[in-house]
Amino acid sequence: MSLRDPIFAQFSVGALNFHNKRSGMENRMIQTLYHVPEYKEELIYTAVCRFMEDLNIKEDIRPGMKVVIKPNLIIAKGPELPATTHPLVIRAVAQWLKEQGVSNITLAESSGGPYNGEYMKNIYRACGMKQLEPDLKLNMDFSARTVNCREGFANHSFHIITPILEADYVINICKLKTHAMTGYSGGIKNLFGTIPGLEKPQMHYRWPNLKDFSRMLLELAQTLAPQLTIIDAVDAMEGNGPTGGTSHPLHLLLAARDFYTQDYFAAGLMGLDPMKIEMIRQAVEASLAKPDEIRLVGDPLPQDLTPFQVPDTKKLDFSSSLPGFLQKPFLFFAGRILKSYPQLNRELCVGCGKCAESCPAHVITIEKSSRGGFSLHSLAARMRPQRQPSICEPAQKKAHFKRKGCISCFCCQEMCPLKAISVKKAL
Ligand code: SF4
Ligand code: SF4
Numbered sequence: 001m002s003l004r005d006p007i008f009a010q011f012s013v014g015a016l017n018f019h020n021k022r023s024g025m026e027n028r029m030i031q032t033l034y035h036v037p038e039y040k041e042e043l044i045y046t047a048v049c050r051f052m053e054d055l056n057i058k059e060d061i062r063p064g065m066k067v068v069i070k071p072n073l074i075i076a077k078g079p080e081l082p083a084t085t086h087p088l089v090i091r092a093v094a095q096w097l098k099e100q101g102v103s104n105i106t107l108a109e110s111s112g113g114p115y116n117g118e119y120m121k122n123i124y125r126a127c128g129m130k131q132l133e134p135d136l137k138l139n140m141d142f143s144a145r146t147v148n149c150r151e152g153f154a155n156h157s158f159h160i161i162t163p164i165l166e167a168d169y170v171i172n173i174c175k176l177k178t179h180a181m182t183g184y185s186g187g188i189k190n191l192f193g194t195i196p197g198l199e200k201p202q203m204h205y206r207w208p209n210l211k212d213f214s215r216m217l218l219e220l221a222q223t224l225a226p227q228l229t230i231i232d233a234v235d236a237m238e239g240n241g242p243t244g245g246t247s248h249p250l251h252l253l254l255a256a257r258d259f260y261t262q263d264y265f266a267a268g269l270m271g272l273d274p275m276k277i278e279m280i281r282q283a284v285e286a287s288l289a290k291p292d293e294i295r296l297v298g299d300p301l302p303q304d305l306t307p308f309q310v311p312d313t314k315k316l317d318f319s320s321s322l323p324g325f326l327q328k329p330f331l332f333f334a335g336r337i338l339k340s341y342p343q344l345n346r347e348l349c350v351g352c353g354k355c356a357e358s359c360p361a362h363v364i365t366i367e368k369s370s371r372g373g374f375s376l377h378s379l380a381a382r383m384r385p386q387r388q389p390s391i392c393e394p395a396q397k398k399a400h401f402k403r404k405g406c407i408s409c410f411c412c413q414e415m416c417p418l419k420a421i422s423v424k425k426a427l
Pocket of ligand 2: 364
């Protein structure tokens with residue numbers, strides 16, 4: 001892929017002229033992009049210093065400020081799985097802040113499961129955040145407060161984790177990924193992690209439709225309005241993101257004040273059509289994202305980009321390729337047939353219950369395994385001499401999915417630590 005490919009035609013020619021001087025340019029329209037070949041402390045720190053300078057962030061920062069870093073820690077996995085923000089990116093930002101005299105830096109996140117001390121301690125440990133102390137404080141205040149939305153919003157209020165609301169300055173540091181439900185996950189989507197724990201699946205249930213859910217995400221983003229957004233795309237995730245995909249390194253760090261336009265730009269770098277990502281399309285239509293005004297600063301765009309694999313949910317959804325006026329009637333008649341559902345790989349499932357915990361429709365139960373159906377594999381298993389289970393061995397349990405009531409939000413797939421859930425079309 002090169003700059004001549006159609007994917008980049010969406011950015012105006014002016015936008016592709018790199019601006020190495022900030023003079024006369026509005027900081028808000030600057031999108032910075034730096035090449036970082038690998039996760040190495042000195043390489044990341046250099047890029048961070050450069051984009052902080054480009055965006056003139058020093059002007060915003062005062063030593064007595066409370067700064068909150070909002071990472072993506074969706075699942076308790078180390079940074080080798082590109083699902084969570086790499087700790088070295090966070091460390092470099094904290095180090096830069098400390099050099100500006102800021103001492104009150106907190107890392108605050110509400111990941112995929114419950115929002116409490118026990119759960120979050122495990123997340124911090126597994127995601128490599130413990131090693132960031134004492135450069136910053138890992139949030140242990142698990143309260144949340146309600147904030148009212150602006151007039152004209154479909155949502156009246158949001159329930160948000162307290163440290164975000166108490167911050168003077170919020171730095172949103174997300175991971176670049178494809179996403180089973182929204183298609184793309186970057187700066188806007190990362191802010192969903194400010195909703196406390198298991199209230200997130202409830203919100204999926206309240207807005208099961210992608211259009212409404214995307215509008216909710218945009219209203220949440222406007223309510224929170226983080227001052228700076230950094231996208232960790234040194235390694236990124238393709239396929240069944242946000243947790244079940246695979247690595248697709250871009251070797252890039254992106255930073256901007258305007259995270260709506262940044263998401264438009266980053267989706268383009270992944271080879272996605274930003275206007276087919278519902279939340280980005282809505283952001284453009286609401287003039288929150290302004291792709292025509294992008295001003296790139298930093299390293300040249302890479303010449304060797306390859307398109308990201310899309311999630312299985314999107315591969316099965318061909319309704320978006322229909323002309324707009326046909327989509328509604330088509331979905332009305334064919335919706336049930338086209339609908340995708342989660343499918344369990346029983347061999348991988350260990351019955352941990354994380355999927356059931358996150359299912360907003362309560363259609364997953366964890367049951368004692370009684371293998372139904374017939375397969376050569378099961379026949380062979382039955383013919384093998386049976387090993388006596390040890391007294392300490394837990395009963396074999398498996399997840400059980402009811403299709404009726406499922407809203408196809410794929411929270412279950414997102415939370416399964418063993419990638420035991422895939423996507424299946426109804427017919
Ligand atoms: S499907 Fe995954 S999350 Fe659900 S019980 Fe099985 S292993 Fe756990
Ligand atoms: S079973 Fe999975 S996809 Fe269906 S509603 Fe529950 S979490 Fe969502």
